[in-house]
Amino acid sequence: MDNNVKNYADEEHCPVRNVLDRFGDKWSMLVLMLLSDMEVLRFNEIHKYIGTISQKMLTVTLKKLEVDGLVNRKAYPEIPPRVEYSLTDRTKTLMPIIQDLAQWANQNMADIQYSRSKAV
Amino acid sequence: MDNNVKNYADEEHCPVRNVLDRFGDKWSMLVLMLLSDMEVLRFNEIHKYIGTISQKMLTVTLKKLEVDGLVNRKAYPEIPPRVEYSLTDRTKTLMPIIQDLAQWANQNMADIQYSRSKAV
């Protein structure tokens, strides 16, 4: 068995680890889904939609998504500042999968919560 | 705007938060994918396949998946103990989505790493 063991956890090369780690955090998926629904949003709009995210974490989350090329950031040189966020083309191929995931979660939440309740 | 704001982050009711939080951790997806490939595995087999997971985290991960009804645990009353893990029917409807996610990660990893490298 030992020499046909696949590389299931190679941190450097495993795409799942390397890429999906990035939105396994608390807020990224939520931000992506919101932007998918609303198309373009300013910083404070996102902040209001997701009532419970802190300003700091919204900054961090958006910056990580931007660095990965999953979100566009467009800053207008105005006072007070205006910054608009939207999804990139790359993200648009991802969203259907995330929507499937969300749908699965919707369909299975009740059963899963029932399982949890039985587990004491 | 304020009164048509959707409930994007309600911790108690949002299915995405409530359900998908559970495999946004470091190991759950990997364990699910491995079990999907191999069908039935013992504790130590999983441990060997995923060379870098600690015994403690494998225990924790499997228990959480079991509690959610995503993994079956079958213990044989033998000495030394034998415990076999496999996916549940509930998980089998989830795996195609996870496979899609993995495929997307595969297809986009190179681009994303390039984006990251440009971001300094």
Next chain:
DNA sequence: AATAGTAATTACCTAAAGGTAAGTGGCAAA
């Protein structure tokens, strides 16, 4: 009598994630 084998469990520790609250810059309006 000692050791090996399996599936954990436990105590302890470190690092990372995330929250809070205050501050920044620059202009316009009161």
Next chain:
DNA sequence: TTTGCCACTTACCTTTAGGTAATTACTATT
């Protein structure tokens, strides 16, 4: 002259995730 607006940034703190290494229970084998 103060206040408000916006998009952050910073310092500080708490909580959670995850790692290490030792230990457990039970029996068969050496």
